[in-house]
Amino acid sequence: MTDHAISNAQSEYVGLNPSPTRPQSSSPGAAPLPESRIQTYVTIAVLLLLIRLLYEFHKPLAFLALVLFGIIGAYRLNTQSNQAIAQHDARMDRINREREESEAMVAEAARMMLEINRRHLEEFIITHPDSSYEQWIGNLHPENAVDETTIDHRFYVEDSDHRLLWNELIGEERQFVPVRTLKTTDIEAAGN
Incomplete structure (x- = not known):
């Protein structure tokens, strides 16, 4: 047996150089032992x-x-x-x-997004003094507005940052937006 053949046989035994002719078993018990x-x-x-x-x-x-x-x-x-x-x-x-x-990165991104929404709402209130919450959401997120009075129901949930921000900044001059839940009839109406 040549030195090369002996070397291949030894390294194959310790699992360093698997033989291309011998199929490797997928079961852990049949795997060669590590050299150590x-x-x-x-x-x-x-x-x-x-x-x-x-x-x-x-x-x-x-x-x-x-x-x-x-x-x-x-x-x-x-x-x-x-x-x-x-x-x-x-x-x-x-x-x-x-x-x-x-x-921390997610929290920072959420804080930055809230600040962007706050600035947008402050500008929106100045430029649209008689507008509603739904109109602001339609302006900020047009993809979530069906029309000027109907927006995605998620903007009414208790922990909606948009709803909380609106209620914080509207003061006495605009309508307070209460928490609303999605009713079964709303889901059925949306499906039709």
Whole structure:
């Protein structure tokens, strides 16, 4: 067997260079072991073999080696576990930071949009002193107005920024816009 063939066979075994002729199994149990795990298994096997040989010559020393081997193994497992926890915590911190940043961006965009709507309403009130809420929405969002008196029902819900802004700025000179719910008859009428 040539060096190249041996190299390919070894790297195929550890999963580094999958063979194009052998189909890869999709089940996790059939996947090749990572190289680090293979090294760990080989190290354990060699150490156990050495302890077994030592047992033949000096039993107390073999017992001591086995205890030491167990302590080192427990320490390595604990270290790996702590590293995995630290990596998980770092990943969660990054995810939380990104979520907070995106929520801050959304809040800032909403604040800016509200300010734009406020300026538009202030100008609209000055230029259209006798207009209604529906006319303002028709001017601001023509795609949501059926005509000058009918607008999308979402502009009447309790937490509608537009409705709240109108009621805040109209003062005594215009009609207050109360919360309205969409009735079944309204839905049926819209469908016809």
